[in-house]
Amino acid sequence: MTRRxxxxxxxxxxxxxYTSQDQ
Incomplete structure (x- = not known):
């Protein structure tokens, strides 16, 4: 797994x- x-x-x-909390 690369850092990027x-x-x-x-x-x-x-x-x-964040989206889950918004709903």
Missing amino acids: RGLHFCRVFHWFQ
């Missing part, structure tokens, strides 16, 4: 959590 991929995954995860 990890950062992207972390960003997506945070975005997903």
